[in-house]
Amino acid sequence: MEKAKGLYVTIDENGNLQHTLVTDEGEEELHDTTVKDEILTLVDWDIRYYAERVSEIYDAAPSVETNDPDRYGEINMDDFDEMMRKVNKLLYDVVSSDLLTGTLTLTALEDLNLADDGTGLFIIEAKNAILDCLEQIIDFHMLLRNIVATLSERNEVDMSKLQYKNLAQASFTQIYSYGTGRKTQYFFRSLTNYYHFLLLRFLDSKPNIAWCHCCGKFFYPATKKVTLYCDRIIENGKTCKQIGPTLKRKSIAKNDTVLMAYERTYQKMYKRYERSSDSPHPLSKGLTQLGFFEWSDRATEAKRRYLNGEISEEEALKEIEVND
Numbered sequence: 632m633e634k635a636k637g638l639y640v641t642i643d644e645n646g647n648l649q650h651t652l653v654t655d656e657g658e659e660e661l662h663d664t665t666v667k668d669e670i671l672t673l674v675d676w677d678i679r680y681y682a683e684r685v686s687e688i689y690d691a692a693p694s695v696e697t698n699d700p701d702r703y704g705e706i707n708m709d710d711f712d713e714m715m716r717k718v719n720k721l722l723y724d725v726v727s728s729d730l731l732t733g734t735l736t737l738t739a740l741e742d743l744n745l746a747d748d749g750t751g752l753f754i755i756e757a758k759n760a761i762l763d764c765l766e767q768i769i770d771f772h773m774l775l776r777n778i779v780a781t782l783s784e785r786n787e788v789d790m791s792k793l794q795y796k797n798l799a800q801a802s803f804t805q806i807y808s809y810g811t812g813r814k815t816q817y818f819f820r821s822l823t824n825y826y827h828f829l830l831l832r833f834l835d836s837k838p839n840i841a842w843c844h845c846c847g848k849f850f851y852p853a854t855k856k857v858t859l860y861c862d863r864i865i866e867n868g869k870t871c872k873q874i875g876p877t878l879k880r881k882s883i884a885k886n887d888t889v890l891m892a893y894e895r896t897y898q899k900m901y902k903r904y905e906r907s908s909d910s911p912h913p914l915s916k917g918l919t920q921l922g923f924f925e926w927s928d929r930a931t932e933a934k935r936r937y938l939n940g941e942i943s944e945e946e947a948l949k950e951i952e953v954n955d
């Protein structure tokens with residue numbers, strides 16, 4: 632029997648993970664990894680390209696005509712076709728750059744089971760279902776980054792955040808196989824469900840994660856001691872751990888103005904995004920996600936440069952603080 636399209640995962644008690652992807656082209660064994668590494672891969676994923684495409688899909692999406700009395704309640708099918716062209720372009724791009732992400736985006740859309748009954752209502756329902764589905768992974772990515780940032784500051788994670796919207800319904804299929812040794816295999820057809828499953832295991836493992844003051848990425852320090860720099864090679868074969876201490880690093884006071892402003896503004900921007908993503912007017916949402924990325928890229932870079940003595944407190948605050 633042909634295996635269903637999707638991701639098949641087996642995982643041991645230490646978080647070692649084996650996975651196989653089944654696509655239209657056949658089976659693809661992905662390289663072995665761990666829960667922790669998969670989480671970091673997602674955190675490091677530059678999701679802006681994806682978010683920008685989703686925002687374009689929003690812009691192309693048809694709305695119900697309300698201004699023209701002769702066409703009141705009609706839906707512009709050309710707009711819908713244009714939207715679907717953009718959805719397919721996104722799928723094509725994502726599948727070619729990252730097979731796992733692309734395949735699980737595709738299967739999640741397939742599972743919406745949209746069947747055209749020829750009515751205008753179908754078009755509107757389909758539009759909303761597709762946009763919700765595409766947005767889910769961006770929402771999840773932002774939630775995950777927020778959780779990882781919280782952990783890296785050694786703060787408690789607010790577990791109620793995990794009840795957040797669609798995640799409460801996150802589901803996967805367990806497949807049991809019999810014979811030598813018991814093995815549980817999990818089956819996913821949605822990227823968000825897969826990462827949600829990993830996130831719960833990740834949190835269970837009480838991960839020790841830190842933010843590198845040199846390259847600005849997250850990493851897993853070898854010990855529980857406060858570790859400022861990671862082992863990534865960033866230039867001329869040298870790692871952050873080798874380069875970091877030679878930088879003109881500021882000695883940071885506990886209540887450093889810039890770090891406090893960063894933390895405060897981060898929460899403010901995240902809340903702003905959360906509020907609009909809960910709003911019934913989804914058109915504002917994609918834009919807010921992009922606005923958040925724009926801010927966090929700029930602010931994180933300013934924080935990093937400030938910590939490395941490249942810019943002053945005033946210059947950093949100008950980039951970080953948002954007063955509107």
Ligand SMILES: [Zn+2]
Pocket residue numbers: 843844845846847848860861862863871
């Ligand atoms: Zn680093």
